[in-house]
Amino acid sequence: MPLITSSTIHLSLPEGSNAVLLKNLYLPCDPYMRSRMSESKGSYIDSFTPGLPIEGLGVAKVIDSTHSNFKKGDLVWGRTRWEEYCIINDPQILFKIEDTDVPLSYYTGILGMPGMTAYAGFYEICAPKKGEYVFVSAAAGAVGQLVGQFAKLSGCYVVGSAGTKEKVDLLKSKFGFDEAFNYKEEEDLEAALNRYFPDGIDIYFENVGGKMLEAVLPNMRINGRISACGMISQYNEQGDGVRNLIHIVTKSLRLQGFIVSHYYHMYPKYMEMIMPLIKQGKICYIEDVVEGLESAPAALVGLFSGRNVGKQVVVVARE
Ligand code: NDP
Numbered sequence: 399m400p401l402i403t404s405s406t407i408h409l410s411l412p413e414g415s416n417a418v419l420l421k422n423l424y425l426p427c428d429p430y431m432r433s434r435m436s437e438s439k440g441s442y443i444d445s446f447t448p449g450l451p452i453e454g455l456g457v458a459k460v461i462d463s464t465h466s467n468f469k470k471g472d473l474v475w476g477r478t479r480w481e482e483y484c485i486i487n488d489p490q491i492l493f494k495i496e497d498t499d500v501p502l503s504y505y506t507g508i509l510g511m512p513g514m515t516a517y518a519g520f521y522e523i524c525a526p527k528k529g530e531y532v533f534v535s536a537a538a539g540a541v542g543q544l545v546g547q548f549a550k551l552s553g554c555y556v557v558g559s560a561g562t563k564e565k566v567d568l569l570k571s572k573f574g575f576d577e578a579f580n581y582k583e584e585e586d587l588e589a590a591l592n593r594y595f596p597d598g599i600d601i602y603f604e605n606v607g608g609k610m611l612e613a614v615l616p617n618m619r620i621n622g623r624i625s626a627c628g629m630i631s632q633y634n635e636q637g638d639g640v641r642n643l644i645h646i647v648t649k650s651l652r653l654q655g656f657i658v659s660h661y662y663h664m665y666p667k668y669m670e671m672i673m674p675l676i677k678q679g680k681i682c683y684i685e686d687v688v689e690g691l692e693s694a695p696a697a698l699v700g701l702f703s704g705r706n707v708g709k710q711v712v713v714v715a716r717e
Pocket of ligand 1: 428429430511512515536537538539540541542559560561562565605606626627628629630631632656657658659701702703704705706707708709710
């Protein structure tokens, strides 16, 4: 039976298991992890178990495998845990990394779950058309920065909101948004949106919920589409407080929520699209990197005050 030794731990795969032993390299902080810290009544995903390591979708190296799809030395991304080493039994969401010509950490972001989220949420749910008006909230984050760039590639006019001047500048100078604004500096969000979209919004990529959604609804055009990706302003709240949902009726809007894991079958198609764009420099991706597992809890909490600029990544080991 193989025995793994680091300076602090000794791990081995159980005899007859269908498992992989992983050395974690890059772990992401993702907003949905907050939801897993509450009771999961009606949720699409189980709560974390107190006392056990937090789960996440990270990048790892296979140290040993009794699973037929993986072998020692493979690089993978997918479900792992906030540990230096971990055993994943019967890995369901674990993808082999074939292309290592890009930063490996990208598989926590643009080449991983957030990338697939932007892709499915924008192309599949919003079905964008050239010339349409697109608004993205939390636009400088892991998902939002990609949605804005996808919108530009689709020939749309795109405006993003974010919570600091640095992020607003990035949206325009780095990601090519046509306009961007700091929502924390706007006293009247509805009026601000009307300024940027005098003819209304065709597509709203919803990352925030609450007051932002309330401000967006009256600004939507007839037959507009809202991709309800997330509502981070509500993850520490009870109830969304949105008081004007009637606009969904009167403007014939389509508001559709989605869970990215239902779209993982499209991952190969997404890779075909995104890899050349990255390699040709037609799309860029910003990460916010912290070092060491001990930095992970503060980095996760930071998502909820907007401390991260781009995808929040925790480096556990580089190889
Ligand atoms: P980000 O990298 O964008 O980080 C979260 C950002 O949200 C923060 O940086 C902050 O930016 C903003 N934020 C935090 N609190 C608030 C608040 N109260 N009001 C307004 N903005 C706030 O995260 P992701 O890109 O990973 O995720 C974006 C959204 O997509 C989240 O809602 C997430 O839950 C959702 N999601 C959904 C998935 C799905 O399957 N449906 C999959 C992945 C993500 P700022 O400085 O701009 O305030």
